[in-house]
Amino acid sequence: MGSLLRRYWMPIAGVSQFDETPIKAIRLMGEELVLYRDLSGNFGLIDRYCTHRRADLSFGMVEKDGLRCSYHGWKFAGSGACVEQPYEDVVFFDRPERRRPKSVGYLVQVKGGLVWAYLGPQPAPLVPDWELFSWENGFAQIVISEVPCNWLQCQENSIDPVHFEWMHDNWGARMRDGHDAASSPRHLRLAFDEFEHGFTYKRIREDTGEQDPSWTVGRVCLWPNAFFLGSHFEWRVPIDDENTLSVTWHWTHVPKEREPYKQAAIPTWIGPTHDANARWITSHVMNQDFVAWVGQGRIADRTREHLGVSDGGIVMIRKRLLADLAAIDAGQDPKGVIRDPARNVRIELPSVRRKLAREGLTTAEILADPVHKQALLSYALQAGQPEWVRKQFAEAMGLEAQDYRGPLQGRAYMDPAPARSGSANPAATT
Numbered sequence: 001m002g003s004l005l006r007r008y009w010m011p012i013a014g015v016s017q018f019d020e021t022p023i024k025a026i027r028l029m030g031e032e033l034v035l036y037r038d039l040s041g042n043f044g045l046i047d048r049y050c051t052h053r054r055a056d057l058s059f060g061m062v063e064k065d066g067l068r069c070s071y072h073g074w075k076f077a078g079s080g081a082c083v084e085q086p087y088e089d090v091v092f093f094d095r096p097e098r099r100r101p102k103s104v105g106y107l108v109q110v111k112g113g114l115v116w117a118y119l120g121p122q123p124a125p126l127v128p129d130w131e132l133f134s135w136e137n138g139f140a141q142i143v144i145s146e147v148p149c150n151w152l153q154c155q156e157n158s159i160d161p162v163h164f165e166w167m168h169d170n171w172g173a174r175m176r177d178g179h180d181a182a183s184s185p186r187h188l189r190l191a192f193d194e195f196e197h198g199f200t201y202k203r204i205r206e207d208t209g210e211q212d213p214s215w216t217v218g219r220v221c222l223w224p225n226a227f228f229l230g231s232h233f234e235w236r237v238p239i240d241d242e243n244t245l246s247v248t249w250h251w252t253h254v255p256k257e258r259e260p261y262k263q264a265a266i267p268t269w270i271g272p273t274h275d276a277n278a279r280w281i282t283s284h285v286m287n288q289d290f291v292a293w294v295g296q297g298r299i300a301d302r303t304r305e306h307l308g309v310s311d312g313g314i315v316m317i318r319k320r321l322l323a324d325l326a327a328i329d330a331g332q333d334p335k336g337v338i339r340d341p342a343r344n345v346r347i348e349l350p351s352v353r354r355k356l357a358r359e360g361l362t363t364a365e366i367l368a369d370p371v372h373k374q375a376l377l378s379y380a381l382q383a384g385q386p387e388w389v390r391k392q393f394a395e396a397m398g399l400e401a402q403d404y405r406g407p408l409q410g411r412a413y414m415d416p417a418p419a420r421s422g423s424a425n426p427a428a429t430t
């Protein structure tokens with residue numbers, strides 16, 4: 001499966017993470033690597049350990065055109081080429097063409113404030129140009145966490161509609177309101193469909209009908225390892241077989257009267273996963289998901305599961321993954337690889353509230369709706385948003401200092417939905 005996932009660009013870091021420290025050790029697809037930004041602003045991703053005597057290049061020195069080892073000064077370009085060996089260059093000055101021990105070097109690109117890496121065979125495809133990366137008048141933020149389990153059980157959560165009812169609505173409500181908390185509307189019908197860039201799941205619940213966009217449009221299980229919910233992406237990037245980098249890219253439109261707004265830089269923050277008692281955090285939507293994923297074990301034992309009728313989408317993606325493996329064995333591209341530049345322009349994905357997410361509302365409209373208001377007053381998706389990010393967000397949204405520390409905790413996905421009557425948790429939406 002690694003050879004399949006290597007055929008896609010993976011978001012691996014936020015560009016803004018390199019403002020203070022330009023070098024970062026990173027493990028990807030089971031390889032120990034170092035990601036750095038050189039003094040020209042170019043990113044490189046090479047073997048973490050120097051080809052000389054294996055010193056740790058995450059403690060190296062960035063230069064104009066590469067990374068230099070701090071042990072004996074060997075220098076590497078982003079291609080992995082060893083371009084300088086200071087002492088050997090003196091002694092062998094008459095043999096400039098001699099072979100120098102090359103490092104690994106992977107392709108890196110920047111898009112949407114994310115650093116993307118490609119670890120697969122050439123020719124490399126294109127970094128997907130999802131339309132959100134070009135939207136205007138919004139505040140984007142990137143949240144990264146390490147989750148100690150295999151990426152696939154995280155990704156299976158991207159095509160699992162019923163878990164919202166139980167994990168986020170009912171469990172969330174009981175943690176907040178106690179055992180007598182009212183129950184969420186039940187799911188009545190599900191449908192799963194495949195399209196070029198992934199799969200969609202569609203639902204009808206007791207409180208929604210066939211005209212609701214959650215049935216007509218649905219949510220996107222983005223191929224091969226992400227989830228897209230209209231205003232945010234969640235990627236599940238393999239660190240190795242037993243660990244996953246959860247990378248979220250989250251967009252909030254500013255209130256209309258704040259336009260035009262231009263974000264100076266997209267902040268990146270590391271989401272904590274445990275509380276002061278070393279227990280998994282359960283207050284926020286993605287933290288609840290993390291609990292489910294890691295609870296299934298480092299690598300979920302599928303021989304001991306019993307799929308239910310709600311798992312139709314999971315069966316579909318497993319079959320597609322196996323078909324993709326056959327495709328690459330046959331020398332073909334797997335699903336959703338993008339190679340045509342003409343088609344890689346602001347690609348639109350199915351979205352239940354695309355217009356709203358892209359165009360926003362006025363402050364009055366936001367404050368009049370409990371779900372929109374909450375999305376403004378707290379980052380509900382994941383725990384631990386740092387104060388400095390909160391402050392940037394509040395400034396972008398025009399919130400007064402006293403407003404931006406909302407008391408609300410983990411009650412909603414950020415995609416707002418109309419408040420429902422009769423729901424235990426009108427703020428939980430997806």
Ligand code: FES
Binds near residue numbers: 051052054069071
């Ligand atoms: S170990 Fe890196 S230069 Fe010697």
Ligand SMILES: [Fe+2]
Binds near residue numbers: 163164167168285289
């Ligand atoms: Fe979830």
